[in-house]
Amino acid sequence: MEDFQKILKTKVFEIEKIIGAYLPKEEGFQRKVLEAMNYSVLAGGKRLRPMLMQETYRLFGGRGKEIEPFMAALEMIHTYSLVHDDLPAMDNDDYRRGRKTTHVVYGEAFAILAGDALLNFAFETALKAFPIQTEEPERLRVEQLLGIAKAMEVLAVKAGIYGMIGGQTADIEAEGSNSITTEQLLFIHENKTAALIQAAMMIGAILAGAGVGEVQRIEKCAYNIGIAFQIQDDILDVIGNQEELGKPIGSDEKNHKQTYVTLNGLEESKEQVQKLSEEAVQIIDSFGGDSMFLKELILSLIHRNK
Amino acid sequence: MEDFQKILKTKVFEIEKIIGAYLPKEEGFQRKVLEAMNYSVLAGGKRLRPMLMQETYRLFGGRGKEIEPFMAALEMIHTYSLVHDDLPAMDNDDYRRGRKTTHVVYGEAFAILAGDALLNFAFETALKAFPIQTEEPERLRVEQLLGIAKAMEVLAVKAGIYGMIGGQTADIEAEGSNSITTEQLLFIHENKTAALIQAAMMIGAILAGAGVGEVQRIEKCAYNIGIAFQIQDDILDVIGNQEELGKPIGSDEKNHKQTYVTLNGLEESKEQVQKLSEEAVQIIDSFGGDSMFLKELILSLIHRNK
Numbered sequence: 001m002e003d004f005q006k007i008l009k010t011k012v013f014e015i016e017k018i019i020g021a022y023l024p025k026e027e028g029f030q031r032k033v034l035e036a037m038n039y040s041v042l043a044g045g046k047r048l049r050p051m052l053m054q055e056t057y058r059l060f061g062g063r064g065k066e067i068e069p070f071m072a073a074l075e076m077i078h079t080y081s082l083v084h085d086d087l088p089a090m091d092n093d094d095y096r097r098g099r100k101t102t103h104v105v106y107g108e109a110f111a112i113l114a115g116d117a118l119l120n121f122a123f124e125t126a127l128k129a130f131p132i133q134t135e136e137p138e139r140l141r142v143e144q145l146l147g148i149a150k151a152m153e154v155l156a157v158k159a160g161i162y163g164m165i166g167g168q169t170a171d172i173e174a175e176g177s178n179s180i181t182t183e184q185l186l187f188i189h190e191n192k193t194a195a196l197i198q199a200a201m202m203i204g205a206i207l208a209g210a211g212v213g214e215v216q217r218i219e220k221c222a223y224n225i226g227i228a229f230q231i232q233d234d235i236l237d238v239i240g241n242q243e244e245l246g247k248p249i250g251s252d253e254k255n256h257k258q259t260y261v262t263l264n265g266l267e268e269s270k271e272q273v274q275k276l277s278e279e280a281v282q283i284i285d286s287f288g289g290d291s292m293f294l295k296e297l298i299l300s301l302i303h304r305n306k
Numbered sequence: 307m308e309d310f311q312k313i314l315k316t317k318v319f320e321i322e323k324i325i326g327a328y329l330p331k332e333e334g335f336q337r338k339v340l341e342a343m344n345y346s347v348l349a350g351g352k353r354l355r356p357m358l359m360q361e362t363y364r365l366f367g368g369r370g371k372e373i374e375p376f377m378a379a380l381e382m383i384h385t386y387s388l389v390h391d392d393l394p395a396m397d398n399d400d401y402r403r404g405r406k407t408t409h410v411v412y413g414e415a416f417a418i419l420a421g422d423a424l425l426n427f428a429f430e431t432a433l434k435a436f437p438i439q440t441e442e443p444e445r446l447r448v449e450q451l452l453g454i455a456k457a458m459e460v461l462a463v464k465a466g467i468y469g470m471i472g473g474q475t476a477d478i479e480a481e482g483s484n485s486i487t488t489e490q491l492l493f494i495h496e497n498k499t500a501a502l503i504q505a506a507m508m509i510g511a512i513l514a515g516a517g518v519g520e521v522q523r524i525e526k527c528a529y530n531i532g533i534a535f536q537i538q539d540d541i542l543d544v545i546g547n548q549e550e551l552g553k554p555i556g557s558d559e560k561n562h563k564q565t566y567v568t569l570n571g572l573e574e575s576k577e578q579v580q581k582l583s584e585e586a587v588q589i590i591d592s593f594g595g596d597s598m599f600l601k602e603l604i605l606s607l608i609h610r611n612k
Binding site for chain 2: 024028029030032033034037080084087089090107108109110112113115116117119120121123124127130132137138140141142143145146148149150152153156157159160161162165166167168169170172173184187188191
């Protein structure tokens with residue numbers, strides 16, 4: 001476990017170097033939006049999505065550099081969604097990870113623009129995986145270009161109205177209603193949380209040359225991780241240690257928020273987390289190869305106690 | 307001229323059919339954001355950017371369908387920028403073209419989300435130009451896929467921090483300052499207005515197979531159109547007929563807004579518009595082919611009196 005933490009730290013450091021290399025230089029008449037973008041991305045975080053992408057890429061034998069723009073792009077999309085979620089018209093949060101949120105520092109107009117800019121720049125960055133500037137187009141293969149196009153498509157779909165934005169919409173709608181079904185709740189978790197984890201792992205697999213069936217199993221694996229992560233969140237709200245968690249326990253019940261636990265009970269929720277995570281690990285194992293770190297990473301996410 | 311108006315109307319109708327085919331169906335738990343997206347796109351407008359894209363595509367001999375997702379995508383990007391510009395934290399406009407703006411109808415949170423969704427869906431839509439689902443990958447050519455990738459890159463760059471968003475940022479910054487240089491003003495016009503016109507015409511040329519030098523000349527042509535359009539706007543503010551223009555003349559001066567006209571005088575501004583538009587038409591002529599409608603369209607934009 002100590003080893004895992006050490007490796008994790010090294011990997012986060014490496015990933016932050018990759019992301020940093022793709023951030024814009026703060027210069028020109030548009031400098032302010034560039035500053036707000038970089039402030040938002042460099043606010044820290046677990047860099048979980050690029051890490052899952054890189055690990056899945058390696059699991060399928062990927063050894064190239066074309067994964068790097070996609071790692072940076074996915075983190076930009078994750079970041080823009082936080083910047084816009086924190087806006088006064090949305091969750092109205094002034095702090096995130098102990099740091100002032102983007103609209104508090106740069107004002108609302110620039111937080112909206114910086115979010116837009118990060119989303120747009122994510123696609124601009126991912127497109128750098130295409131060897132557009134090549135001087136030897138005769139050395140390119142159709143298969144390789146189609147792979148990058150497929151990875152772009154997964155990125156766009158999982159971030160959009162049939163992914164993260166869809167889940168965010170359903171979540172806002174649910175907040176305004178008195179009752180929610182398990183179907184609705186799973187839709188929200190699948191799209192709001194699991195979709196970007198799916199994007200991460202699917203893109204890693206696709207760029208490493210995995211086949212259609214393998215990518216589908218990775219999609220299922222990432223679904224399980226996302227849903228288990230969310231249910232664990234709800235479980236911790238009921239049984240967690242307030243000090244470790246950093247937020248008052250039982251807050252969901254007090255806020256009359258319906259969760260997987262309030263709908264299905266604590267025992268079934270725990271069983272569900274166990275089942276989902278076992279299945280996720282089984283899928284990873286089925287591909288063979290060295291996946292020790294990836295599996296530890298997945299389990300640490302799901303079975304966390306804070 | 308009457309003929310031009312008739313052809314224009316037919317073309318707008320055709321383009322709206324193409325855009326409509328790419329809009330999402332309003333169904334599912336995320337329905338509300340889809341409604342807000344469609345409401346925003348279907349609010350009308352001249353459909354100028356997709357029209358310039360299609361006309362340039364045809365000028366270079368393009369006859370395929372891969373232009374259509376790009377036409378829809380560019381209009382989605384233009385629309386999202388209006389939705390976010392109208393927000394209370396930005397220009398705070400309640401009406402656009404006589405219709406309530408998106409945040410007035412759907413609330414601020416959904417206007418932010420719908421804008422994000424349109425930007426993301428624009429890339430999702432443009433990506434449909436890639437023949438990802440093909441069952442005969444052996445019939446694809448590297449050249450064709452690289453062309454689509456280049457068109458995607460132009461779309462992303464011209465819409466982003468080195469294009470429209472960059473111009474928007476510089477514009478907000480300039481509003482808060484007392485003086486502005488011609489350099490700064492041209493940066494704003496080039497990026498806030500000309501960039502999406504450049505995207506339109508460059509993508510049309512690229513997808514029709516135009517060479518690098520031709521695409522550069524088209525970029526210059528579109529730059530001229532965008533800048534001339536903006537200067538004409540400033541001229542009309544000084545000399546225009548208030549009734550035809552639909553806004554009080556001299557409003558820029560009253561608002562102490564510095565424009566090309568206030569900085570360079572009316573005569574030089576008129577000469578500049580003339581020079582820029584002549585050059586734009588010359589560039590179009592240099593490619594040969596039937597460009598009568600395209601040239602009339604360009605001149606109607608620049609030499610309008612309202």
